[in-house]
Amino acid sequence: AQSVTQLDSHVSVSEGTPVLLRCNYSSSYSPSLFWYVQHPNKGLQLLLKYTSAATLVKGINGFEAEFKKSETSFHLTKPSAHMSDAAEYFCVVKDKNDYKLSFGAGTTVTVRA
Amino acid sequence: GAVVSQHPSWVICKSGTSVKIECRSLDFQATTMFWYRQFPKQSLMLMATSNEGSKATYEQGVEKDKFLINHASLTLSTLTVTSAHPEDSSFYICSAQFWDSEAFFGQGTRLTVV
Numbered sequence: 077a078q079s080v081t082q083l084d085s086h087v088s089v090s091e092g093t094p095v096l097l098r099c100n101y102s103s104s105y106s107p108s109l110f111w112y113v114q115h116p117n118k119g120l121q122l123l124l125k126y127t128s129a130a131t132l133v134k135g136i137n138g139f140e141a142e143f144k145k146s147e148t149s150f151h152l153t154k155p156s157a158h159m160s161d162a163a164e165y166f167c168v169v170k171d172k173n174d175y176k177l178s179f180g181a182g183t184t185v186t187v188r189a
Numbered sequence: 190g191a192v193v194s195q196h197p198s199w200v201i202c203k204s205g206t207s208v209k210i211e212c213r214s215l216d217f218q219a220t221t222m223f224w225y226r227q228f229p230k231q232s233l234m235l236m237a238t239s240n241e242g243s244k245a246t247y248e249q250g251v252e253k254d255k256f257l258i259n260h261a262s263l264t265l266s267t268l269t270v271t272s273a274h275p276e277d278s279s280f281y282i283c284s285a286q287f288w289d290s291e292a293f294f295g296q297g298t299r300l301t302v303v
Binding site: 110112117118119120121122125166175176177179180181182184 | 193199231232238282292297299
């Protein structure tokens with residue numbers, strides 16, 4: 077069975093400062109991990125994904141995440157937040173032998189001017 | 190990435206009527222489509238999984254007679270909310286994938302039942 081825990085329900089940062097969104101997972105098999113962003117009343121947009129290649133994954137809009145198997149973590153970072161980064165972020169895990177996705181509860185990011 | 194189009198983006202309907210939501214994969218063949226429901230400030234809840242040409246598999250607690258899912262082709266799945274009531278008001282999102290590949294999400298449908 078697979079599960080995801082997003083450690084922060086809400087993160088508030090100032091524009092231009094770093095953003096860190098924390099995600100821990102549990103998985104029975106080799107997992108694929110994803111970060112999605114959702115703006116209000118919109119669908120989910122893929123930011124980046126880890127599928128057993130390089131552990132440091134670079135995504136769109138300056139985001140990156142590092143897969144740490146020993147810590148079962150997949151934290152999302154961005155060195156400099158922009159106002160447009162204000163949104164809901166979901167960490168998602170998928171086991172190799174399962175077609176279903178498991179979603180974290182989400183982290184709301186607000187960016188202060 | 191691949192494109193999944195969901196229609197309509199929002200719909201308001203009267204209590205007791207039925208509403209159909211379409212999910213189309215525009216540039217790939219979707220062997221599997223998923224339907225999710227999202228309550229305000231919450232994560233996505235999987236309602237059902239549909240494979241082309243076969244009956245949908247519903248998650249526990251989801252009424253199959255209320256939420257009818259049809260996946261008649263490799264590019265189209267529909268979710269029909271039958272005899273809708275105000276408690277069915279929610280944000281519904283579909284996703285589509287080709288076999289075990291990455292899932293692509295539609296833009297969602299805001300359903301309001303009055």
